[in-house]
Amino acid sequence: MVFAVVLILLVIGSVLFHFLSPWYLTPLASNWSTIDDTLGLTLWITGILFVVINLFLAYCVIKFRYNKDKRAHYEPENKKLEIWLTVGTAIGVAAMLTPGLYVWADFVNPPKDADVFEIVGKQWSWKYRFPGDDGILGSVDTRHITSDNPFGMNSDDPNGQDDVLISSGEVHLPIDRPVKLLMRSDDVLHDFAVAEFRVKMDMVPGMVTQMWFTPTKLGEYDVLCEELCGVGHYNMRGLVVVDEENDFKTWLNTYPTYAQTLSGEGAAAATEGLSLVEQGRELSKLYACTACHSIDGSTGIGPTWQGLFGKTETLADGTTVVVDADYLKESILNPNAKMVEGYQPLMPPTVVTDEELDALIAYIKEGLVEKSE
DSSP states (O other), X not given: OHHHHHHHHHHHHHHHHHHHOSOOOOOOOBSOHHHHHHHHHHHHHHHXXXXXXXXXXXXXXXXXXXXXXXXXXXXXXXXXHHHHHHHHHHHHHHHHHHHHHHHHHHHTSOOXXXXXXXXXXXXXXXXXXXXXXXXXXXXXXXXXXXXXXXXXXXXXXXXXXXXXXXXXXXXXXXXXXOEEEEEEESSSOEEEEEGGGTEEEEEOTTSOEEEEEOBOSOEEEEEEEOSOOSTTXXXXXXXXXXXXXXXXXXXXXXXXXHHHHHHTOHHHHHHTTOOHHHHHHHHHHHTTGGGTSOSSSOXXXXXXXXXXXXXXXXXXXXXXXXXXXXXXXXXXXSTTSSOBTTOOSOOOOOOOOHHHHHHHHHHHHTTTHHHHO
């Protein structure tokens, strides 16, 4: 009898929690209301079954509770009941599956007028690539990836020369224009997800996946990796900023093309006219430094940059070192030379000019966000 009461209270509590809970879907900021409709349909079907099955179980516990004057009737098979259960289950599964298949077919087949851009996932950061004036993305290959060609661009493909390369976790998109996302991974399985857009897609090494959406609300939206991709998975975050058309173009023009990168003009274009500290700030975004090094003191893949300059660090071999300009230069150019205790040798060498190196060190020395923003 107690078990039946617990089941009834479980059903009542679950229903109340659903209708009164503050935790529900985030506000919709794209065209994918059909995904919400599909989720809602699935919730109603499974919710009704949950209520019916548990209340039926409670009824059976009460109705057929132990009575020494009654004996259970042995019935090993009931074909009529089996048919009802089979048909009912098939209808329920079809009702949930069919709408999802229609939505999925639309989700992976973008309209012909959709703008195209590329997302590249790598432990534990995001990179983006937009086509230039020709509107065509150049070809890429993982065999071309080097420290100074992180996108794996094919230098012989003329279509790629004007591609805009963004080595930053922040990407901007124009409002009310459909965008087609081409996604690939440089290393392991990742998943690009933005809750407000109702979009997520695995990024599988060795292949290109795709999806599309139309941003419908101005604002900033978090990007998360929703596929376990290593020890830094929790920190693989980014930001999508939905802009007006002119603001989007202004932002895009601040980043270098592949041709500018080859000629060494890329970083210079991104930092032109800025102070040394501001240059370091922009370079930290350009080279995705803050994907692993926090700027607010929080724990990350690597040591936080807040208050780092002048600090005494304990190394993996037990020795100590004062974080000065020489140490920072060595750590950027040869990061595994002196590993800080408690951190893994995961950072790749960074190819930067002497001027860029000075700017990055100046940014770290100035205390980052407190003084540079």
